[in-house]
């Protein structure tokens with residue numbers, strides 16, 4: 001197998017780097033407009049106070065130069081439309097283009113959130129029905145679509161759990177049990193809501209053992225925050241037993257349902273005793289994401305927590321949809337308006353296109369794909385939890401470390417083979433974790449190419465470790481100081497930095 005340049009537009013460039021960015025030629029313009037013939041009108045520049053003095057000379061380019069510049073830059077990026085994006089816990093599935101078309105229908109995209117209710121009936125209907133589908137999928141009885149991301153859904157859930165206990169005069173119930181494999185947002189949301197995060201250990205099979213929660217079953221217990229399947233890609237087989245124990249001790253059960261890809265159409269969290277969960281529409285229900293948004297993290301709740309949902313709630317009488325504000329126990333508003341509506345349109349289109357059978361098939365296929373990859377890699381990589389997995393599998397670098405090769409090296413070398421690296425070093429409980437989630441979108445052929453690349457890298461690690469250690473060799477950017485890049489992100493090209501930012 002040959003390495004391939006994942007950024008084809010960057011290869012064979014005849015330009016020097018600075019020339020790619022330095023295209024300005026004095027006097028060049030991007031459009032030809034007729035002379036101003038609007039007599040009596042004059043347009044002055046704004047007041048000096050509003051003009052930036054530090055800009056010396058805007059680029060002067062023609063339209064063609066401009067189009068080529070941005071097209072070239074866009075091709076230096078990797079995306080799910082270009083190749084497999086196996087980031088575990090991110091569910092980077094293919095996002096059908098029809099969803100984009102639908103979310104751009106002017107009736108949706110130009111409906112102002114302040115439009116009067118009688119003129120927004122179509123949008124309200126869509127949200128009402130989407131909430132109904134999410135109730136069906138989660139097996140829970142009420143939904144709010146307001147949270148703008150998974151983490152905000154968690155916060156909503158934790159605020160509702162807190163409000164429930166306060167309403168029962170149980171203000172001492174603050175402990176929330178969170179497994180050590182949880183996503184970092186879980187303890188953060190819990191603490192933001194005024195509760196206390198208590199870390200509990202996963203068992204040697206990667207699952208939660210009911211025994212470990214026993215010491216915490218007392219009247220300080222607020223609840224548990226479980227992820228299912230957990231971030232090791234393993235189904236929590238004791239979920240229903242644990243829910244019973246938590247309920248008997250007076251606590252509530254939160255499920256982090258960011259990744260519902262393996263469950264939908266097969267298992268309803270409500271049947272496992274879950275009281276509240278969030279659902280990442282931008283993962284499971286298809287919306288382009290990454291790079292910070294946009295997201296949508298609706299919360300679904302059981303009867304117990306329904307009175308605490310954020311307001312307003314969309315309701316329906318015989319003839320119309322309306323907003324219900326009169327809910328005295330509500331935790332209040334979480335979003336200026338209704339949430340990220342365009343993401344909801346995509347999720348609605350996705351669910352309606354697939355139907356109940358299609359939704360189930362997605363879950364089955366994503367599980368099959370992850371297990372296919374896990375089995376093909378079983379001999380070449382160490383599997384810390386070798387059981388059947390759900391929508392994602394976790395390997396690590398244990399077999400490669402004897403040659404001085406780390407997970408980071410493997411991830412970087414994958415780029416030379418044209419793949420976006422998987423999630424690395426997460427979950428934290430697996431040393432050197434490599435977490436792969438192919439989703440249902442990838443064909444057997446695509447997965448075979450990915451598997452082949454990893455098998456090659458495992459061989460290279462033994463036979464030619466230097467090439468792996470010094471990877472990536474082909475992409476535009478080599479190894480970055482990722483911490484520095486995250487802390488001190490510079491997105492503007494300047495001449496002396498030669499485009500390295």
Ligand SMILES: *Cc1c(COP(=O)(O)O)cnc(C)c1O
Pocket residue numbers: 089090149150151152183185227231256258259280295296297
């Ligand atoms: C992605 C994810 C989250 C957070 O969702 P955001 O929309 O990024 O806030 C929480 N938990 C798990 C398990 C996730 O994978």
